[in-house]
Amino acid sequence: xxPIFAALLLSLFSSLAAADSTLLxxxxxxxxxxxxxxxxxxxxxxxxxxxxxxxxxxVDSPAFNHVMLHKSEVVDGVARMLHQDSILIPAGGNIxxxxxxxxxxxxxxxxxxxxxxxxxxxxxxxxxxxxQVQAEVRKKP
Amino acid sequence: VLLAAVLLAGCNPPPPPQLSKATxxxxxxxxxxxxxxxxxxxxxxxERLQGTWTFxxxxxxxxxxxxxxxxxxxxxxxxxxxQSAPDELPQVLFISVDPxxxxxxQLARFTPYFHPTFLGVTGEPDEIQRLSRQLxxxxxxxxxxxxxxxxxxxxxxxxxxxxxxxxxAVFSAPHEPESMASDYLAMKNWYEVK
Numbered sequence: 001x002x003p004i005f006a007a008l009l010l011s012l013f014s015s016l017a018a019a020d021s022t023l024l025x026x027x028x029x030x031x032x033x034x035x036x037x038x039x040x041x042x043x044x045x046x047x048x049x050x051x052x053x054x055x056x057x058x059v060d061s062p063a064f065n066h067v068m069l070h071k072s073e074v075v076d077g078v079a080r081m082l083h084q085d086s087i088l089i090p091a092g093g094n095i096x097x098x099x100x101x102x103x104x105x106x107x108x109x110x111x112x113x114x115x116x117x118x119x120x121x122x123x124x125x126x127x128x129x130x131x132q133v134q135a136e137v138r139k140k141p
Numbered sequence: 142v143l144l145a146a147v148l149l150a151g152c153n154p155p156p157p158p159q160l161s162k163a164t165x166x167x168x169x170x171x172x173x174x175x176x177x178x179x180x181x182x183x184x185x186x187x188e189r190l191q192g193t194w195t196f197x198x199x200x201x202x203x204x205x206x207x208x209x210x211x212x213x214x215x216x217x218x219x220x221x222x223x224q225s226a227p228d229e230l231p232q233v234l235f236i237s238v239d240p241x242x243x244x245x246x247q248l249a250r251f252t253p254y255f256h257p258t259f260l261g262v263t264g265e266p267d268e269i270q271r272l273s274r275q276l277x278x279x280x281x282x283x284x285x286x287x288x289x290x291x292x293x294x295x296x297x298x299x300x301x302x303x304x305x306x307x308x309x310a311v312f313s314a315p316h317e318p319e320s321m322a323s324d325y326l327a328m329k330n331w332y333e334v335k
Contacts, residue, residue: 031205031209033205033209034202034209034250034251034252034254034255035250035251035254036202036247036250036251037202037205037209037251038202038203039203039204039205040205041205041206041209070206072206072207074207074297074314074315077279077296077297077298077313077314078279078294078295078296078297079207079294079295079296079297079314080283080292080294081204081206081207081292081294099206099207099210100206100207100210100314100315103205103206105205105206106205140213141209141210141213141214141217
C-alpha cells in the first residue's frame with residue numbers, strides 16, 4: 001500500500017474510533033470461524049475514562065443482520081450463554097469482551113469472513129452517543 | 142538392602158503422575174455400547190475408542206464462543222504433540238449436543254478447521270445421551286428467539302479416554318493447551334510403564 005493511502009486510511013480509522021463519545025474501544029476483533037459456522041463472536045475492550053457510568057445498550061453493524069450482547073459463563077462445569085440487555089461500563093473502569101465472558105454474537109454473513117477482513121460496529125450508548133469501531137477478523141482461541 | 146529396594150520398586154506400579162490441570166479417575170471407567178456416526182458417515186461405536194488415546198469435547202456448531210475456544214486449544218495441543226510424537230497422535234472427537242442442527246455434513250465442514258485430524262461425531266439424540274450420561278456430561282437446550290435459534294448449555298470439560306477405551310481423565314474449564322499437552326504426555330507415559 002502506498003504511504004499516502006496508508007495515512008489516509010489511518011486517519012479515517014482514528015476518526016472512526018474517536019467519534020464524539022466518551023467511551024474508548026480498544027483491540028476489537030472478530031474470531032475467524034470455520035466453514036459452516038452459523039454464529040460468530042466479536043471481542044473488544046471498553047474503557048470508560050469519565051466520572052459517570054456508561055451503558056452499552058446495543059450494537060449495529062453493516063456487516064451483520066443483527067448483533068447481540070452475550071455473556072458466557074461456566075457454572076458447576078456447565079458452559080452457558082446469557083443474553084444481556086445492556087452492559088455497564090463503570091466510571092473510570094473497563095469491561096473486557098473476551099472469550100468465555102462478555103462478547104458480541106452475530107449470525108455469520110453469507111460471505112465467510114476470514115483472517116484480515118475488517119468490519120465496523122456501531123456501539124449505542126444509553127446517552128444516545130454512538131461509537132464506531134473497526135474490528136479485524138483474527139484466527140485465535 | 143539396596144537390591145531389595147530395587148526389587149520392591151520393580152514390583153510396585155509407579156505412582157500416578159503429578160498433573161497440573163487434569164484429574165485422573167481413581168479407576169478408569171469402561172463405557173457401554175453406543176452407536177453414533179462420524180463426519181465421514183462411518184459408524185462411531187465403542188470399539189473406535191480402542192487402541193488409541195482419545196480426547197472428547199461435547200459442543201455444537203452454533204456455539205460461537207466457548208466451543209471454538211476449546212477446539213482451538215485442542216488444535217494447539219495436537220500441534221504440540223505433532224512435534225514430539227507425530228506417529229502416535231491422539232484421536233480428538235467433537236461430539237454434538239445439538240444433533241438436530243449438526244448433521245454429518247455440517248460437522249464435516251466445521252470440525253477439521255481446528256485440526257485436520259479432528260473428527261466430528263453426531264447421531265440420534267438417544268445415542269448421544271447413552272454416551273454422555275456415562276461421562277457425567279450435561280446439556281440442555283435454552284430458549285431462543287425462534288425454534289431454530291436456540292442455545293445449548295453444555296458441560297465445558299474435555300474428557301480423555303485411554304487406549305483400552307476407558308474414560309481415564311477429565312480436564313475442567315478453563316482449558317490451557319500447554320498444561321493439557323504435558324498432562325496428557327505424563328498420563329500416557331505412566332500408562333505405558335505401568
